[in-house]
Amino acid sequence: MPDDVPQQSAFDAATAVHPGADGVATAVLDPGWDVGGGVLNGGYLLSVAARAALLASPHPHPVALSASYLRAAAAGPATLTATPGPAGRTLAHTAVLLADATGPALSVQVTTATLGADAPEVALPVPAGVTPVEGCLSIAGHAHLAPPGVTVPGLTRQVETRLDPLTAGWVLGTPGEEPVLRAWVRFADEREPDPLALVTFADALPPTSWALGRFGWAPTVQLQVLVRALPAPGWCLVEARAGEIAGGWLDEDYRIWDSTGRLVAQSRQLARAPRG
Amino acid sequence: MPDDVPQQSAFDAATAVHPGADGVATAVLDPGWDVGGGVLNGGYLLSVAARAALLASPHPHPVALSASYLRAAAAGPATLTATPGPAGRTLAHTAVLLADATGPALSVQVTTATLGADAPEVALPVPAGVTPVEGCLSIAGHAHLAPPGVTVPGLTRQVETRLDPLTAGWVLGTPGEEPVLRAWVRFADEREPDPLALVTFADALPPTSWALGRFGWAPTVQLQVLVRALPAPGWCLVEARAGEIAGGWLDEDYRIWDSTGRLVAQSRQLARAPRG
Numbered sequence: 425m426p427d428d429v430p431q432q433s434a435f436d437a438a439t440a441v442h443p444g445a446d447g448v449a450t451a452v453l454d455p456g457w458d459v460g461g462g463v464l465n466g467g468y469l470l471s472v473a474a475r476a477a478l479l480a481s482p483h484p485h486p487v488a489l490s491a492s493y494l495r496a497a498a499a500g501p502a503t504l505t506a507t508p509g510p511a512g513r514t515l516a517h518t519a520v521l522l523a524d525a526t527g528p529a530l531s532v533q534v535t536t537a538t539l540g541a542d543a544p545e546v547a548l549p550v551p552a553g554v555t556p557v558e559g560c561l562s563i564a565g566h567a568h569l570a571p572p573g574v575t576v577p578g579l580t581r582q583v584e585t586r587l588d589p590l591t592a593g594w595v596l597g598t599p600g601e602e603p604v605l606r607a608w609v610r611f612a613d614e615r616e617p618d619p620l621a622l623v624t625f626a627d628a629l630p631p632t633s634w635a636l637g638r639f640g641w642a643p644t645v646q647l648q649v650l651v652r653a654l655p656a657p658g659w660c661l662v663e664a665r666a667g668e669i670a671g672g673w674l675d676e677d678y679r680i681w682d683s684t685g686r687l688v689a690q691s692r693q694l695a696r697a698p699r700g
Numbered sequence: 701m702p703d704d705v706p707q708q709s710a711f712d713a714a715t716a717v718h719p720g721a722d723g724v725a726t727a728v729l730d731p732g733w734d735v736g737g738g739v740l741n742g743g744y745l746l747s748v749a750a751r752a753a754l755l756a757s758p759h760p761h762p763v764a765l766s767a768s769y770l771r772a773a774a775a776g777p778a779t780l781t782a783t784p785g786p787a788g789r790t791l792a793h794t795a796v797l798l799a800d801a802t803g804p805a806l807s808v809q810v811t812t813a814t815l816g817a818d819a820p821e822v823a824l825p826v827p828a829g830v831t832p833v834e835g836c837l838s839i840a841g842h843a844h845l846a847p848p849g850v851t852v853p854g855l856t857r858q859v860e861t862r863l864d865p866l867t868a869g870w871v872l873g874t875p876g877e878e879p880v881l882r883a884w885v886r887f888a889d890e891r892e893p894d895p896l897a898l899v900t901f902a903d904a905l906p907p908t909s910w911a912l913g914r915f916g917w918a919p920t921v922q923l924q925v926l927v928r929a930l931p932a933p934g935w936c937l938v939e940a941r942a943g944e945i946a947g948g949w950l951d952e953d954y955r956i957w958d959s960t961g962r963l964v965a966q967s968r969q970l971a972r973a974p975r976g
Contacts (some may be wrong), residue, residue: 465958487856487921487949487970488768488921488922488970490766490767490768490809490922490924491766492764492766492785492793492795492809492811494737494786494793495786509768509770509804509807510771514932514948514972515921517770517807519768519769519807521758523841528785531768531785531793531795531809533767533768533807533809533922535768535921535922535970536771537949538945539947542946542947542948543946544944544945544946545945545946546879546912546942546944546945546946547943547944547945547946548943548944571890603822606796632914636822645764645791646764646766646809646811646926648922648924648968649968650951650968651944652943652944652949652951653944653946653947666822667823667824667928667963668820668822668823668824668928668929668966669821669822669823670819670820670821670822670823670928670929670965671815671816671818671929672753672790672818673763673813673928675926675928675966677966679828679943687943687944688942690925690951690953690968691945692924692966692968693813694764695924696790
C-alpha cells in the first residue's frame with residue numbers, strides 16, 4: 425500500500441458499522457476483541473453501538489452511554505437498530521439495540537453532543553505517584569504469567585496495556601489488598617485516542633478483583649461511560665477501582681486521563697464478581 | 701386513623717404505580733417532589749420507573765438503573781411501559797419508558813435482583829471526619845438563606861437533608877473550593893430507607909457546583925444508580941462530588957452509606973452545568 429493512503433486502524437475496522445434501511449445498521453463483530461473464552465469485550469461492543477448512534481445523530485461525539493448487557497454477543501454479523509430520541513443544538517438522545525444471529529445482546533442509551541476545546545473549570549488530577557509508562561509492565565509481554573485457567577484475551581493484543589507495578593503485584597504472584605488497577609493504554613497500532621476509543625478503554629482492564637488475587641471472568645451487567653473531552657494524542661492513563669464486592673456483585677469505577685493529564689472519561693459498571 | 705392501621709408514607713404514595721394492560725402501568729407524578737420551578741426531581745422519577753420495572757420482574761430489588769432524561773416530565777398522570785428482557789435466577793433486565801401527557805420523558809434500563817444480607821468482602825468506608833447528624837445544617841431550616849433566584853424545592857420538604865457544615869459554606873455565603881456536598885438524609889415522615897428510597901437519595905442533593913457558589917439548576921442528562929445492599933434503618937449519609945466541570949457539562953458522583961456505615965448505593969450522572 426502506498427505511503428499516502430492511510431491504512432484503516434484495527435479499531436476502526438473492527439467497530440465499523442454500515443448504514444441500512446429503517447435505521448438498522450449492520451456490523452461484523454470481530455472475534456479478536458475477546459476477553460477470553462470467545463467472550464467479546466463490553467467496551468468494544470459499546471464502541472460499535474456508539475458508532476450506530478452517531479449515524480443517527482446530528483452530533484459527532486458520544487458523551488454519555490448506558491448499556492445493559494443482556495447476554496454475551498457472538499462474533500460475526502450483527503444488526504444495530506438505532507431509534508432517535510429528542511435532538512437539539514446541545515445534545516441528542518438515541519437508543520441502540522445490538523443483536524447477533526441469536527437475538528438482542530446489548531441495549532444502549534446514547535447521548536451525543538459536540539465536544540470542544542474548553543479548558544476544564546474543575547477536573548480531577550492524575551493520581552499522585554503514578555509510574556511513568558516506561559516503568560510499567562506490559563500485560564501482553566507477561567502473557568506467560570497468566571493465572572492458571574485464564575486464557576490471554578485478544579483484547580490485550582489490540583489495546584496495549586502497561587500496568588503500573590504499584591497495582592500489578594498479582595501478575596507476579598503477590599496480590600495486593602486494594603481492588604485497584606492502574607495502566608497506561610493505547611491501541612497496539614498506535615491509532616490515536618478519540619471519544620470512541622475512550623468508550624473501549626472504559627472497560628479495557630482486567631477485573632479489579634484480580635488485584636486481590638481473585639481471578640476469573642467478571643461479566644458486565646450494566647455499564648455507563650461518560651466522555652468528557654477530546655483526548656490528546658498519546659497514551660491514556662486508566663484507573664479502575666471497585667467500591668464494593670459483596671453478595672456476588674462487583675462495581676468498577678474507571679477514570680481516564682489523556683497524555684496531558686486531562687480527565688477525559690469516567691465509567692462505572694456493575695458486574696458479577698468472580699468466584700473464589 | 702386507628703394506631704394499628706399504618707398510614708402510607710409520602711414516598712410510597714408519590715411513587716405508587718398501578719398495573720395496567722399489556723405491561724403499561726399508570727402513576728400520578730406528584731408536584732411536591734420538585735427541585736424548583738415545577739421541575740420534578742430526577743431521582744424521584746427514577747424511583748417511579750423502578751416500581752414499574754418491579755411489577756414486570758421476578759426479582760424484588762432494583763440493583764442497577766440507567767436513565768436518559770429526554771425532557772422534563774410534568775406532574776400529573778403518567779404511563780410507564782415496561783418491556784421485560786432476559787430474566788434468570790440471578791437477575792432480570794427490564795426497559796421502562798415513562799411518558800407524561802405530552803409524550804416520552806424518561807427512558808430507563810433496570811436490572812433487578814434479590815439482595816441478601818451478605819457482609820461485604822470489600823467496601824468503601826464512610827469518609828473520615830464526617831460531622832454527626834446532630835451537628836449538621838437542615839436545608840429546610842435554612843430556606844430563608846436560599847441563594848437569590850433559587851426557590852425552595854418541594855424535594856427538601858420530602859427528604860430531610862442535613863448538610864455537613866464542612867461542605868456547606870455556600871449556605872452561609874462562603875462557598876468552598878471543592879465541588880463536594882455531604883449530607884445525612886431521611887424521609888421527613890421517617891419512612892425507613894430501602895432500595896427504592898436509595899434511588900431517590902442518589903439524586904437528592906443540590907448540584908455539587910453550589911458548593912463552589914455557582915447556583916442554578918443542573919438538569920440531569922443521564923443517571924446511573926447502583927444499589928448494593930439493603931440499607932439499615934435510620935439516616936443515610938450521602939456524598940456527591942463533581943469530577944469535572946467543563947464545556948457546560950458537569951458530572952456528579954454519589955456514594956451512599958447506611959446508618960451502620962455500609963456502602964449501600966452509588967450513582968453517577970452527567971448534567972448540564974449551571975451558568976456561572
